[in-house]
Amino acid sequence: MKVLEVKGVNKYFGSNHVLKDVSFSMEKGEVLAIIGSSGGGKTTLLRSLTFLERIQKGTIEIGGESIITDIEKEKKPSKYIWKEIESKKSKNNKDDNAVELEVDLSSTNKKTCAICNKLNSIKNHKFKKLVKIEDKEPTTVTLSSYPKDKELREKRLKMGLVFQEFNLFPHKTVVQNLMMAPMLVKKSMSDDSGINVVKVAITEEQAREKALEVLEQVGLSDKADAYPCEISGGQKQRVAIARALCMNPEILCFDEPTSALDPELTGEVLKVISSLKDTGVTMLIVTHEIMFAREIADTVIFLDGGRILEMGDAKTVIDNPTEERTKEFMNKILKG
Amino acid sequence: MNILALVEKLSFLEIIGRLGEGFLSTLAIFGLTLVLALPLGLLVAFGSMSRFKPIKWLSRTLVWIIRGTPLILQIIVIFYGPGLIGWDTSFLSRFGAVILAFTINYAAYFSEIYRGGIESMPKGQYEAAYLLGMTKYQAFTKVIIPQVYKRILPPMGNEIITLVKDTSLARVIAVGEIIMVAEEMSNVYALVWPLLFTGFFYLAFNGMLTLLFSYLEKRNSRWA
Structure with missing residues (x-):
């Protein structure tokens, strides 16, 4: 048994x-x-x-x-694009500050962690605040409750x-x-x-x-x-x-x-x-x-x-x- | 002279009697504050440890303000403050204001002692209790609290003895505790020794508290 x-x-x-x-x-x-x-x-x-x-x-x-x-039943990989919020100091060349991040959510459990890791991997980033501007493929995360x-x-x-x-x-x-x-x-x-x-x-x-x-x-x-x-x-x-x-x-x-x-x-x-x-x-x-x-x-x-x-x-x-x-x-x- | 005539009328026993009466009022402030502040402090401690941010923030701000300002000021603010901004506080007697101020003040200090004790408990004690099937409440009341009790006895004794002496601040809004009674005697009868004599009342009472606390500590000294 x-x-x-x-x-x-x-x-x-x-x-x-x-x-x-x-x-x-x-x-x-x-x-x-x-x-x-x-x-x-x-x-x-x-x-x-x-x-x-x-x-x-x-x-x-x-x-x-x-x-x-x-x-955690299923998580589809999805793509997020994050961009620096326009600060007063960087009025010009805003687009240079935009960074595209692809986050594969199937490999990690929390999207925030995935994003943090991505950010850490980019050297010399100066992001004070980031906003999500596009969510190409919305994640389908189905959680049955613990x-x-x-x-x-x-x-x-x-x-x-x-x-x-x-x-x-x-x-x-x-x-x-x-x-x-x-x-x-x-x-x-x-x-x-x-x-x-x-x-x-x-x-x-x-x-x-x-x-x-x-x-x-x-x-x-x-x-x-x-x-x-x-x-x-x-x-x-x-x-x-x-x-x-x-x-x-x-x-x-x-x-x-x-x-x-x-x-x-x-x-x-x-x-x-x-x-x-x-x-x-x-x-x-x-x-x-x-x-x-x-x-x-x-x-x-x-x-x-x-x-x-x-x-x-x-x-x-x-x-x-x-x-x-x-x-x-x-x-x-x-x-x- | 009138005053000298009065002085002759006060015998040693009379003076001690009046000081004793003053000390009864001291004890009343002490006892009521203790009874109210001990449970209130535990509530504030739970607030400070709450996972719900607004409650935690509120509790910690309260503790910051209360510990960050003198008790004498808090008594004055509680007694005169509401009237100054036009509230009717006639229901709050002088004695009531003192009890309110002392209770809030000591609850803040006690809450930090409770918090220190509770947070010093190793996680393993909770886990062992949960693994044996106890509920959170059972684990807290049967496993955590008895150990916290032992850990916080010495700092609690310290704080409680401080409370005995702090009661003398009540005279700032003319609540007649022992120091005020003695001061009056020195003003009216030109007698200084009763003021010095109040020290013996404090010493005797704190001596008893010290004995009580060493007894309480000894009761749990077999386990570590």
């Missing part, structure tokens, strides 16, 4: 094309690792899947439910995320960190009769029971009443994992879970992640730990320059990469 299906996802930061037609899917219980050099779009991809970033184009389906579909906050929040419940920087709530004890969201967030479930669906948050006792159970799972039962500032980095990350697990996500995502830890502490976190695999948790892991990815992941995606360069069985991709760029990357990493 497919739990995640990503099709043609595109993401821009201004005119910077960060994700280029990323497509992949995940089966239930699968562990997928995303590797690649920094700036390759790994974290952005994860943040897009958890709706912390908005994608500009593409489809995301979680649990068979389409969540975002082709936001889901509203409330809708996104419900969809988001299917995803759990473990951050690089843990992001525990410092003012709550470990067990309170785990109990907080389950007690606040109403989830749909069938009522006592089993017919009607009601939205309820669980009670404090239920939340505590679940929290202690999950803490046991990550081996931190003795730290239940400690504050996050009183435990080590590795323990913090294990609490963060436990906190995400308390919401029973369909997919648990990790954003470089060991990058903020010193090597001594990474082991305990990786061990917890491995143990989760054994219990059948579907996991999407962005990581720099190649050997860990090789060991734990079923599938590995090598993301470079916002594109999926290679995807396949973890051991195959890591041991025998086919693409030049992947080989280069593996060599660098493995030889240190």
Whole structure:
């Protein structure tokens, strides 16, 4: 059963094309690792899947439910001509100051960015103000709306995320960190009769029971009443994992879970992640730990320059990469 | 002489009693201002952080004007200003004008403390809360506010202690707080020491506030 299906996802930061037609899917219980050099779009991809970033184009389906579909449907390239506003000083040879710019809107998401880039590329331009004087081919931009906050929040419940920087709530004890969201967030479930669906948050006792159970799972039962500032980095990350697990996500995502830890502490976190695999948790892991990815992941995606360069069985991709760029990357990493 | 006769009639306890009465009025200005300015400041802070430009511009201009001019001037303007341009402000008593001026002034200062605290919160705290399914309101009230509270306690304590002393400006429009009472005594009875004695009232009260704030800070000292 497919739990995640990503099709043609595109993401821009201004005119910077960060994700280029990323497509992949995940089966239930699968562990997928995303590797690649920094700036390759790994974290952005994860943040897009958890709706912390908005994608500009593409489809995301979680649990068979389409969540975002082709936001930006079509953009025809069009031509704009921009001209300097007549200023008092340049009364003569006005036409010399006119500049024609052709802006291809199919390659960028925002026309203003495209125009800025064009302008920057013209050296020594002295434009103080520009007006659009002609729009030869009007753009046909059809935007289907991005889901509203409330809708996104419900969809988001299917995803759990473990951050690089843990992001525990410092003012709550470990067990309170785990109990907080389950007690606040109403989830749909069938009522006592089993017919009607009601939205309820669980009670404090239920939340505590679940929290202690999950803490046991990550081996931190003795730290239940400690504050996050009183435990080590590795323990913090294990609490963060436990906190995400308390919401029973369909997919648990990790954003470089060991990058903020010193090597001594990474082991305990990786061990917890491995143990989760054994219990059948579907996991999407962005990581720099190649050997860990090789060991734990079923599938590995090598993301470079916002594109999926290679995807396949973890051991195959890591041991025998086919693409030049992947080989280069593996060599660098493995030889240190 | 008449005056000397009066002086003989004022005992130490009587003077302390009158100063105490004056200080009650000081406390009234202090308490009312605090109760009104604390929530108003939060509103102004939200205004300053608003994504809606006109509101943001309005709030920041208000803060600029209020922080950029002396409080004593603001009290005078609020009390005399409307009358000068022909408005009927008979409903606004002297005391009312003082409370209005103090509330606006302190709301502006508090708003900047709130804003500093809220803006100092890392984005990751919001993101962690959202990822766990919390609404924006839940994330703000359960995750952000408790942490902001701890961060702004020290500057708030500072500002609140300043407020205690600023109440003495009320006498500019003849609202009888402790300094004014003492000044009257020195004018009428030629006694200077009651004026100096007002310092003990301020010291004692601010001492209590200091203790209160260190208690509040200590309550949250276990987590960082």
